[in-house]
Amino acid sequence: MSTQTTTRPSTGAEADEAAPAVEVADLVKRYGRSSTPAVDGLSFAVRRGEVFGLLGPNGAGKTTTVGVLTTRVTKTSGRATVAGIDVAADPVAARAVLGVVPQRPNLDRSLDARGNLVWHAAYHGVPRARRRALADELLERMGLADKATTNPDELSGGQAQRLIIARGLMHDPRVLFLDEPSTGLDPQARLFVHDRVAELAASGVTVVLTTHDMDEAAKLADRVGIVDHGRLLALDTPSALVAALPGEATIDLTLTGADVASVRGRIDAVRGIAGVEDLTGERPDTHLRVRCDGEAGAVLAPVLGAVADAGATVSQVELGEPTLEDVFIDLTGRGLR
Amino acid sequence: MSAPTTAPRQAGPGQGRAFLGVLGRDLAVTGKEFGSFISQVLVQPFFLLFVFGVVLGQLGYVTPGYAQLLLPGLLALNAFFVAVQATALPLVIDFSYTKEIEDRLLAPLSTRLVAVEKIVFGALRGLFGSLVMIPVGYLVLDEVAWDLAGLPFAALLLVLGSLAGGAAGLVIGTLVSPRRINVVFAVVITPLLFTGSTQFPFLQLGNLRWFQVICALNPITYVSEGLRGALTPSVPHLPGWLCLLALVAACALFGAIGIRGFVRRAID
Numbered sequence: 001m002s003t004q005t006t007t008r009p010s011t012g013a014e015a016d017e018a019a020p021a022v023e024v025a026d027l028v029k030r031y032g033r034s035s036t037p038a039v040d041g042l043s044f045a046v047r048r049g050e051v052f053g054l055l056g057p058n059g060a061g062k063t064t065t066v067g068v069l070t071t072r073v074t075k076t077s078g079r080a081t082v083a084g085i086d087v088a089a090d091p092v093a094a095r096a097v098l099g100v101v102p103q104r105p106n107l108d109r110s111l112d113a114r115g116n117l118v119w120h121a122a123y124h125g126v127p128r129a130r131r132r133a134l135a136d137e138l139l140e141r142m143g144l145a146d147k148a149t150t151n152p153d154e155l156s157g158g159q160a161q162r163l164i165i166a167r168g169l170m171h172d173p174r175v176l177f178l179d180e181p182s183t184g185l186d187p188q189a190r191l192f193v194h195d196r197v198a199e200l201a202a203s204g205v206t207v208v209l210t211t212h213d214m215d216e217a218a219k220l221a222d223r224v225g226i227v228d229h230g231r232l233l234a235l236d237t238p239s240a241l242v243a244a245l246p247g248e249a250t251i252d253l254t255l256t257g258a259d260v261a262s263v264r265g266r267i268d269a270v271r272g273i274a275g276v277e278d279l280t281g282e283r284p285d286t287h288l289r290v291r292c293d294g295e296a297g298a299v300l301a302p303v304l305g306a307v308a309d310a311g312a313t314v315s316q317v318e319l320g321e322p323t324l325e326d327v328f329i330d331l332t333g334r335g336l337r
Numbered sequence: 338m339s340a341p342t343t344a345p346r347q348a349g350p351g352q353g354r355a356f357l358g359v360l361g362r363d364l365a366v367t368g369k370e371f372g373s374f375i376s377q378v379l380v381q382p383f384f385l386l387f388v389f390g391v392v393l394g395q396l397g398y399v400t401p402g403y404a405q406l407l408l409p410g411l412l413a414l415n416a417f418f419v420a421v422q423a424t425a426l427p428l429v430i431d432f433s434y435t436k437e438i439e440d441r442l443l444a445p446l447s448t449r450l451v452a453v454e455k456i457v458f459g460a461l462r463g464l465f466g467s468l469v470m471i472p473v474g475y476l477v478l479d480e481v482a483w484d485l486a487g488l489p490f491a492a493l494l495l496v497l498g499s500l501a502g503g504a505a506g507l508v509i510g511t512l513v514s515p516r517r518i519n520v521v522f523a524v525v526i527t528p529l530l531f532t533g534s535t536q537f538p539f540l541q542l543g544n545l546r547w548f549q550v551i552c553a554l555n556p557i558t559y560v561s562e563g564l565r566g567a568l569t570p571s572v573p574h575l576p577g578w579l580c581l582l583a584l585v586a587a588c589a590l591f592g593a594i595g596i597r598g599f600v601r602r603a604i605d
Binding site for chain 2: 072095109111116124
């Protein structure tokens with residue numbers, strides 16, 4: 001990233017170096033005559049150089065929030081700034097300091113891959129002499145060096161996504177917004193995109209990504225904001241969010257040959273057990289999830305002892321440490337959207 | 338200077354550069370597709386000129402002077418229509434399907450100026466499409482007798498006609514849904530083609546008053562009539578100042594509606 005130190009295009013407003021990279025305060029967005037707002041009083045701040053994940057189910061308001069921050073959606077009320085620039089008051093200056101990787105590919109198909117990068121740089125006032133070298137360098141870094149003269153139509157989904165990321169970086173933005181960056185990508189392409197995001201963060205670019213992919217959020221984000229119905233439900237590091245869940249670890253048991261109530265009663269009596277859930281549902285065998293206060297391994301032996309005491313036979317044991325997904329489900333519920 | 342703190346931030350040189358960048362992209366793409374552009378621009382007016390100016394003349398159905406009347410009309414027609422096509426169709430597709438314009442909407446340039454760029458670009462194509470008709474006219478027709486003193490005024494009319502066309506294209510491109518664009522082109526474009534006083538002098542429509550009224554609503558009429566006044570003053574024509582006024586009004590009206598429509602489509 002040492003090569004990314006081009007002169008920034010001069011704009012009406014200069015970015016405020018001391019301000020948070022992104023700040024959203026009491027943001028509300030109501031579309032048309034819709035009765036429920038898409039974003040309903042959202043507030044958060046992203047530190048400079050941070051990778052910030054906005055996590056939420058479909059329709060939670062993530063994309064709308066990014067839309068407001070990237071000047072494509074007008075807010076109803078509240079405040080939104082990028083690099084200290086109020087995006088509503090001065091969208092032109094804001095556009096100069098932010099980069100966008102949209103959810104849907106929107107590459108310019110009248111231009112080849114390199115053309116997409118070079119003209120993007122032209123829109124952003126990168127000096128003519130720098131554009132081509134910068135484009136070739138980013139193509140190289142994104143593994144697209146041999147695709148420079150390819151039309152975007154002929155790129156695979158992963159290649160197109162990498163080209164879009166390269167395009168977003170051509171004007172050396174302070175903040176890069178990635179909307180669902182790896183939706184629809186194969187595992188290799190996903191990993192490549194993840195690596196590039198990590199690299200960007202290491203080089204000091206602030207990254208805001210929206211996703212409904214828990215693993216992606218847990219892996220990439222320094223902090224995660226969980227959003228639903230346009231409101232912020234939780235905001236912390238992934239590990240802190242997980243640690244805050246009641247019953248940190250779980251033991252899943254599949255068993256036969258005993259009365260469920262008596263087995264549950266005996267397990268509940270074991271020290272360090274926070275609770276027992278019956279997940280049997282339609283299955284022929286009894287399926288219990290035991291929530292433990294400490295590590296699952298530490299209480300495994302007494303739990304199995306309790307099951308044996310109740311006269312049941314265990315056919316399968318699975319230890320689980322809770323994930324961000326559990327936090328997510330805990331906060332947003334199991335209902336389908 | 339009285340209240341610098343509350344004054345809106347001025348568009349710095351950055352916006353000018355971004356504008357030129359966006360315009361440069363459109364021109365570069367036109368350059369790459371020059372062959373298809375030039376055929377799109379030339380084929381229809383060439384045949385109009387050839388059939389009405391040469392074939393019908395040789396057969397004796399139209400008087401020899403008719404080609405004189407037709408050529409300025411075709412210049413006017415091309416200025417307006419090439420501009421309409423350059424802005425309308427790509428915008429309909431861009432806003433509804435490909436979203437390719439998004440990268441330009443995210444350039445450090447006010448959204449209104451992106452809309453203005455679309456008008457200017459359409460106008461440049463229209464102007465070009467109109468100017469290439471001049472050598473074609475000289476090649477196809479036996480005799481073109483133009484009053485060369487009228488050229489500067491003619492150029493001004495063509496610029497205004499192209500801008501009006503670009504602005505009208507912006508209106509169509511931002512207000513019409515892609516499912517309706519075929520219908521709109523059929524029911525709007527075809528009447529515009531034949532009510533622009535391209536093929537006849539406006540003032541001689543006295544016996545067809547209702548048709549004259551319709552023609553008066555078509556901005557192309559004022560380009561055609563103004564060009565005749567400037568280049569072939571012997572053909573009856575509307576006064577130049579009226580044509581100028583009508584074209585400025587058309588630019589302002591279509592421009593205002595088109596830019597509004599563009600901003601509405603560009604920003605949620």
